[in-house]
Amino acid sequence: MKSTILGYPRIGPRRELKRAVERYWAGGIDERELTATAAELRRSCWRQLRDAGLDEIPSGTFSFYDHVLDTAVLFDAVPERYRRLGLGRLDTTFAMARGTNEVAPLEMTKWFDTNYHYVVPEIGPETVFRLAGRTPLAEVAEAREVGVDPRPVLLGPVTFLLLSTASPGAEPGFRPLDRLDDLVERYAELLGELAEAGVGWVQLDEPALVADRTPEELAAVERAYRRLGGLATRPRLLVATYFGELGAALPVLARAPIEAVGLDLVAGRDNLRRLADEGGLGDKVLVAGVVDGRNVWRTDLRGALSVCVSALGLCRELVVGTSCSLLHVPHDLDLELSGEPTGLDPSLRPWLAFARQKVDEVVVLARALREGPAVVSAQLNDNDAALRARRNTDWARVPEVRRRVAALRPEDARRSTPREERVRRQREVLGLPLLPTTTIGSFPQTKEIRAARAGVRSGRVTPEEYERRMRAEIDRAVAVQEEIGLDVVVHGEPERNDMVQYFAERLVGFASTEHGWVQSYGTRCVRPPIIYGDVSRPEPITVEWARYARSRTSRPVKGMLTGPVTMVQWSFVRDDQPRAETAKQVALALRDEVADLEAAGIGVIQVDEPALREGLPPRAEHRAEYLDWAVTAFRLATSGVRAETQIHTHMCYSEFGEIIDAIEDLDADVTTVEAARSGMRLVADLGAYRGEIGPGVYDIHSPRVPSVDEIEADLRRVLEVVDARRVWVNPDCGLKTRDYPEVTAALRNMVAAAERLRAEI
Ligand code: GLN
Ligand code: ZN
Numbered sequence: 001m002k003s004t005i006l007g008y009p010r011i012g013p014r015r016e017l018k019r020a021v022e023r024y025w026a027g028g029i030d031e032r033e034l035t036a037t038a039a040e041l042r043r044s045c046w047r048q049l050r051d052a053g054l055d056e057i058p059s060g061t062f063s064f065y066d067h068v069l070d071t072a073v074l075f076d077a078v079p080e081r082y083r084r085l086g087l088g089r090l091d092t093t094f095a096m097a098r099g100t101n102e103v104a105p106l107e108m109t110k111w112f113d114t115n116y117h118y119v120v121p122e123i124g125p126e127t128v129f130r131l132a133g134r135t136p137l138a139e140v141a142e143a144r145e146v147g148v149d150p151r152p153v154l155l156g157p158v159t160f161l162l163l164s165t166a167s168p169g170a171e172p173g174f175r176p177l178d179r180l181d182d183l184v185e186r187y188a189e190l191l192g193e194l195a196e197a198g199v200g201w202v203q204l205d206e207p208a209l210v211a212d213r214t215p216e217e218l219a220a221v222e223r224a225y226r227r228l229g230g231l232a233t234r235p236r237l238l239v240a241t242y243f244g245e246l247g248a249a250l251p252v253l254a255r256a257p258i259e260a261v262g263l264d265l266v267a268g269r270d271n272l273r274r275l276a277d278e279g280g281l282g283d284k285v286l287v288a289g290v291v292d293g294r295n296v297w298r299t300d301l302r303g304a305l306s307v308c309v310s311a312l313g314l315c316r317e318l319v320v321g322t323s324c325s326l327l328h329v330p331h332d333l334d335l336e337l338s339g340e341p342t343g344l345d346p347s348l349r350p351w352l353a354f355a356r357q358k359v360d361e362v363v364v365l366a367r368a369l370r371e372g373p374a375v376v377s378a379q380l381n382d383n384d385a386a387l388r389a390r391r392n393t394d395w396a397r398v399p400e401v402r403r404r405v406a407a408l409r410p411e412d413a414r415r416s417t418p419r420e421e422r423v424r425r426q427r428e429v430l431g432l433p434l435l436p437t438t439t440i441g442s443f444p445q446t447k448e449i450r451a452a453r454a455g456v457r458s459g460r461v462t463p464e465e466y467e468r469r470m471r472a473e474i475d476r477a478v479a480v481q482e483e484i485g486l487d488v489v490v491h492g493e494p495e496r497n498d499m500v501q502y503f504a505e506r507l508v509g510f511a512s513t514e515h516g517w518v519q520s521y522g523t524r525c526v527r528p529p530i531i532y533g534d535v536s537r538p539e540p541i542t543v544e545w546a547r548y549a550r551s552r553t554s555r556p557v558k559g560m561l562t563g564p565v566t567m568v569q570w571s572f573v574r575d576d577q578p579r580a581e582t583a584k585q586v587a588l589a590l591r592d593e594v595a596d597l598e599a600a601g602i603g604v605i606q607v608d609e610p611a612l613r614e615g616l617p618p619r620a621e622h623r624a625e626y627l628d629w630a631v632t633a634f635r636l637a638t639s640g641v642r643a644e645t646q647i648h649t650h651m652c653y654s655e656f657g658e659i660i661d662a663i664e665d666l667d668a669d670v671t672t673v674e675a676a677r678s679g680m681r682l683v684a685d686l687g688a689y690r691g692e693i694g695p696g697v698y699d700i701h702s703p704r705v706p707s708v709d710e711i712e713a714d715l716r717r718v719l720e721v722v723d724a725r726r727v728w729v730n731p732d733c734g735l736k737t738r739d740y741p742e743v744t745a746a747l748r749n750m751v752a753a754a755e756r757l758r759a760e761i
Helices: 016-025 031-051 067-074 091-096 136-143 157-163 176-194 215-228 248-254 273-275 299-315 333-337 346-351 355-371 373-392 399-406 420-428 447-456 462-482 541-552 563-568 579-598 618-640 655-668 681-688 708-721 742-759
Strands: 108-110 117-119 150-156 201-205 236-240 258-264 285-291 317-322 508-511 516-520 524-526 530-536 557-560 604-608 646-651 670-672 692-695
Touching: 016 031, 031 091, 031 136, 031 355, 067 091, 067 117, 067 136, 067 150, 067 157, 117 516, 136 150, 136 176, 150 176, 157 176, 157 215, 157 618, 176 201, 176 215, 215 236, 236 285, 248 273, 258 273, 273 299, 273 557, 285 299, 285 355, 299 317, 299 355, 299 373, 317 355, 333 355, 333 447, 346 373, 346 530, 355 373, 399 530, 399 579, 420 646, 447 462, 462 742, 530 579, 541 579, 557 579, 563 579, 563 618, 579 604, 579 618, 604 618, 618 646, 618 655, 646 655, 655 670, 655 681, 681 692, 692 708, 708 742
Parallel strands: 150 201, 201 236, 236 258, 258 285, 285 317, 557 604, 604 646, 646 670, 670 692
Antiparallel strands: 108 117, 508 530, 516 524
8 A cells, every 4th residue: 555646736846847947948057957957856756746755756747837728748749830839849849838929829727627737739630640759657766766766657548539629620520539549559659668768657647637527538548558558568557537527437447457546535525425336446456645735724634534445446556536636736845834923823723734735645544544543543643633623623713704794695696787778877877989909907017026025024114105106106007008999997906916816815814825826827826825714805805006096097997806706616615514604705705895896986897707717617517507606606796886987897717608608697897708719710609698708809918019910800700799788898808917118018919909900880
């Protein structure tokens, strides 16, 4: 009985990788220096895992940007337009991820129901799979140098193709999965080489199997693993699944000629029962994912032990593991010790475990199974005490909040005026032109803003001075918008470090960390707050900034809030009550903020819910329940306003089609959504949509400035399906990661495109 993890954070404990990559992009260091930093990070990670006593250590969990993209590059699935740039491997990878001046990047979307984004590979009939490079072998050699004989991790071929999109030239019926057999041959080649290098085990990640899969897809899984399992020389294969229950794919994997299956026993609690029904795994190894890779609470070790014990009879051998890669949790709780002014509340520490601590947990569990619980009794008793303390604490419970939630009535989540009437009154009050232009909220987070923020935290900048500088930033953003001629103006969110963290720091029941960084996409990292108790709002949060912006312009100012679903989804959420309950508490806090904004004369209020789609459970059977609480929470937050007050919402990374009814149900007056990066595909779903809609016409994730013609062409496509009176013109998302020259040029083009079309209508 051994211990393992499915993956580990790769950004470095202090975001060393982010800094190095960004310096490389800026021309500050060369490729040699960048790869040296990366190698050092990998080595120190392996040493750490080795010293922690972890039995089976993964390799190949590192990436400069994204592991799905790396898989595409590894198998040479590089679309011609990037190949033509004639760049080296690393720069080609970055070009696919970020675009260049000549070519737009690949699409990016959410990795299952997480806040991690992957780059979507493009696969067509023309793609020639080829083993282009030997990164997995090189990393094995590297790990061996520090005395670790690792288990390379690869994204499995079925999940890779299911996550890919058909290349633009492909015939309509083509699906990337059609190319499975060709791709599997390249996996076979790679497995052969790994075997030759003496690699004992390889982990193939197939998280796509926890979603509903068609019989053809399941047949594809069977075929792929029959082929790979049937290879004469190959390492032993672990197929790892995570983020939920396996369902119909479970018997397929149980029968496949592989040596081990990884099951998520946290998000997929039902997996074991199903496995028992199926008669177990026979002579296979079960990697039992009992330590939660998605949340930061300390594991209930005795509970996890009894889950493992109940699984012992269902397999030949049990390996204690994490439910998924630890990519989704911060590095190390110990970094929070250092007594910094902000950061994690010490009283929460005993309840928590980050990646490093989770490694200790799987090690302890494996020892307990191997040698009996007595050998780890100290750890188990300490764990009992921490869990007991958490259960018995009273400072996490606020009776007033509970009473307010209990007293909610259905009408509290409904606006009092029907949409049509609201539209009429809002037109009167706001007096906007056709195709009104606006932005999603944030303006560039300049060097000055970051310096001011760091200064006020360290005490070098007084709160008054900080306030003055933020106001100057608002002046700048407002002036730019007025000059460009945007119709609905925003204050630019200079005061927000992050759209979730900012609110979390100002709400009771949320804790913040100092070093709890988690990769979101590429070099972008976030510090998800921790919801540990009942949520309430001690005082108004955004009102003064909005009021100030309003005093600087005669145009309508849009107030800006982060919605309850996103607050919950992008935080580590408490595990001692249902998410729905937590979401209601957050919604009520935001409802008060909405009311205060309205009272301050802010007539347009945007409540962002970029995470609405990502929270959708992978299996259809769980979706109605999710959408029900999610939509209710949004409506609770937004339905307390007058008919004249225009509620906006914003969503990104959405395949809009799947949840279009839910979006309609939010009953927002205006919805802005990401569209440009996914090639305006969502336009196909807009025919039936009744609300006002702003499909993003420019991709803010790329430094590229779109031309007036491009934007105009996109808008024309929207106008073919949606009545012009319901169309808004805006970017895909907030502008905080861009700089002013880019933003000004792009917004100018956007406004020019809107004006051209207005003149025609
Ligand atoms: N209002 C936020 C911003 O503009 C929205 C960000 C998001 O959707 N991710 O930054
Ligand atoms: Zn967005």
